Amino acid sequence: MQQHITLDHGSGGLASQELLFKYLLPFLNNSVLNELEDSAVISIGETKLAFTTDSYVVDPIFFPGGDIARLAVNGTLNDLAMKGASPVCLSLGLILEEGLRLEEFERLSRSLSEAAEAAGIQVVTGDTKVVPHGKGDKIFINTSGIGVIHCEPVPSYHRIQPGDCILVSGTVGDHGITILTSRSGLKLETSTTSDTMPLHRLVAALLEEVKSGLHCMRDPTRGGLATTLTELAGRSGWDFEIDEEAIPIHSSVASACEILGFDPLYLANEGKCVVFVAPEHAEKTLQLMRSRHEGVSAAIIGRVMPEKNGRVILKTAIGGKRLLRPLTGEPLPRIC
Amino acid sequence: MNVFGSFEANYRRPALVSFLRERLISLFDANKGQEVFCMEVCGTHTVSIFRHGIRSLLPPGLHLISGPGCPVCVTSQRDIDAFIWLSRQDCILTTFGDLMRVPGTQGSLQEARATGARVLTVYSPMDVISVAKEHLNTLVVFLGVGFETTIPGIASMLFEAKRQNLSNLTLYPAMKLMPPALHAIFSDTGCRVQGLICPGHVSAIIGARAYEPIANQYKVPCVITGFEPVDIMQGLCVLAERILNNRPGIHNAYERVVSWDGNQRAMDMMQRVFLPADAEWRGLGILPQSGLALRPEYADFDVRSRISFPETFAQDSSDLKNKCRCGEILKGKASPSACPLFGRACTPSRPFGPCMVSTEGTCAAFFKYGGQETCNNT
Structure with a gap:
């Protein structure tokens, strides 16, 4: 149907995946890249x-x-x-x-x-x-x-297992909303700033403390936290349960999203990581993250469930439940 | 730790939601075996209901049907094809982002842009004024898609363009009025809808009184509510009680925003620039006086008076339409999961119909928020 590359293919969501799996990876097939x-x-x-x-x-x-x-x-x-x-x-x-x-x-x-x-x-x-x-x-x-x-075993989605706690190192959506609101044409004054920062020192500290209890890490860049979680659930095969209320969101990001109709869970981050740790290390990991400037607003946001459907279930703040899906299409502001 | 301002927090308070949930559950317990079909007209409600997982909280007898309240979704195939045809002419198109991916018979605006068409997304009709000023020697067209919420802004844009003599700024009028669509839904034989959650934003402009003819003629309750979880749960309580107790009429549960008479200034601005006219809706056909045309003194701003369009664009009988059930979905006669294309051939990244494109489209909301699995009620 589509004949050309569109901006969707660069969004980090489903269209990007399709571009990779259909038009690129078949030609470059190797075990490291795969x-x-x-x-x-x-x-x-x-x-x-x-x-x-x-x-x-x-x-x-x-x-x-x-x-x-x-x-x-x-x-x-x-x-x-x-x-x-x-x-x-x-x-x-x-x-x-x-x-x-x-x-x-x-x-x-x-x-x-x-x-x-x-x-x-x-x-x-x-x-x-x-x-x-x-x-x-x-x-x-x-x-x-x-x-x-230096670490062994290397953190990877293969090592995610039921019971693991899922943490995020800080507020989500800061970078995405900052870029969207600083583009010309959007006259919305917000106090948001990009979260761009290096995380390798935080990671080194975590590895030193938690060692092999740290199972997997991802930085939720394009496509945001939701896309990262759905991708990892899909790859690992396990269900994840996420508490919406536990997800840290800066108040100015939340209000800008309300006004513009964006979902902060789908907005890019440039200085955050999602971390999967064995449950006995969760509290220690959280405290360590919070003690460092990279992770002051870190939080435990969910857990890996024993069911093997590869889904992300979001428990909403008001007590409802729904599935989280990967990003589809570039995030567009709403029309009405 | 989800940090919302205290205002939103009040309308998202879990204790209030569960109180209202209990009220709904006891209402349905007291009316065992009763089935109630409510339509949430507005796409913003549809999205909010999904996003907060409200469907998972409702008693099994309460069915929510998503209505025609997404402006992109109700835009006819003919208009969409005209937009895409226009993008290939010597002009700059300006549009809200939602229209970019809507598939026409020949590609979408997004694909047209990928191959060189000049299509700019804007966030407000007033941005079009600046675009027109920057390109004084080029025809600039705004694709006018929207309901009463957006129309006053489009009217102000033209009012301003006329005042500043910006003769290169034009409009393709494809705006729609909400009340005629509601009439169409209730006049349809086989209509299951017993009551309405009325669109909050549209109501802020047209006022609660605008639903009087619907409530009187079809003997249905119309409840106006806001978009936060507590608003929606409260609206559903009132609506279900009224349906079960056979109490038609209007109930405004969104008084902090919606008044009985609406926003007179906005309506004056609309009337200053536009006149009601027949309009074609996807799925609903041509509805009398359901759209807007430019008043004679603004007629020059209609792009169709500047460029001659091809005689016919695809009717709604194209191949797409044959398979895509957008029409029935818009009228609340089918749920997205009943469409053979839903989630298979038709996804937000490769949509067949506009209901899958717009973030507020029923199909897109069903798909994004997990479709059938969370909506055990339709």
Whole structure:
């Protein structure tokens, strides 16, 4: 039916999945890629490496709480961290559009350097291309990252099991709503800021404390918390039960969502992780998260159930129940 | 820890919801074996009911039927094909986001945009004024889809365009009025609906009195409620009690927003720019005086007076329509799970009909919130 790539295919939801499974993976089929985790895990001799890549095309390039450069550093670091890896280095690919102001470019470079320094990582290789005006959108950034995995076993959806507690490291939807409200045309003044931040230090602390009790981690970026949970439930095969009321949502995000008709559970996060831990470690994990700046508003939001239907059941705040589904289509503001 | 402002929190208080739930359950216990069919007219209600898991709280005898209150869903195939045809002409289309994925006979606006059509999504009709000012030498068209909630904004846009002599700004009028659709539902033979949860936003404009003819003519109760869980549960209590005790009439349970007479300023603005006209609805056909045309002094703003459209666009008899049961679903005569395409060939990422596209469409809401599994009541 559809003949062309549409924005839906980039939303991180069902259309993105279809694009991958139907048009890409059949051609690149291999056991490492087929895992489709945040990072690939590669063994070289005795050493286990995490390797990942991500491209950043956000509009606007500067937004409250960050910019595209900061996102490019933190996003890739977080993909490494979700496999329990300590980041080693990053690469940087830049596609610049003719007409981008040098002053803006310099601001981004400075920001890139600050983000890398804050995370304690270096950009060790890179590439720059310029495309004619109108063939890009100011700046696109690709970063790839390599990390060393010290933990064993490696956190993975394969290790999710009934009884596991599901935690989220903080409020959800902050990044998504900030981008949507800073786009031109939407004249809504909100106090939301992007949550972009590196999570590898938080993850290292968790692994040190909880060790193999930490079963799986994911950063709920595109498609938001709901899409991440449905994907993991589908892959692991277990049912998850989530308490809506336990999900931390910043009040300004909640009100902006009410006004615009968005569901915060489907909005992107850039500095949050969902963590599955054995129940005996749940409280310790929560306290540890809350004791760190990355996880001050962390919460236990649900548990893995013994039923094997691969569904996510949401217990609503008023006591009802419904299923959570993955994102379908780019989130659109409502019409009436 | 879900941090809502205290205002919303009051209308989401679990204790209040369970109190109202008990009231409903005892009502149905006292009326054993009775079946009650209520229609929530508005798509925003449909979504809220699903989102809060309200269906899972209702007694088995209480059936909710989703109504025609999603403006994208009731837009005729002819108009949608006209939108997509327009996107390929020498003009800039402006539209609310919901229309982007609606499938026409030949692709959607989203696909048209992917292949070069100039289609901009706007958040308010007033944004179109700025688009028109930035492109003074290009025809800018706003796709006018919406109910009484959106129409005053569209009217203000044209009023402002006329005042500023923005002659490149035009409208494709496909707006709809709610009361005629309600008449169509109750006049239909085989109508199961015994009472209405009236659309809260539309009611804020047209006022509670607008339902008087419906309540009187069809002897049904019409309850106006808000969109929060407590509002909806309270509305359902009142509506079910009235249906079971045979007490037709209007009950305004949303007085904090809706008045008896409505918003006079908004209605004046509508009347200043538009006149009632016959309109074609998906699934309901042509309903007399259910749409709007531009008044003669605004006639130049109708894009159809600037561009000559092809004679015919697909009728509602296309292949899609043959399989897609949107029409019956809009009238509350079928639930989405009864449609052979639902969830299989037709999903939000590959929709056949507009009910699956719009976030407030009945099929999209059923699909997104788990469909049959949570709706044991329809």
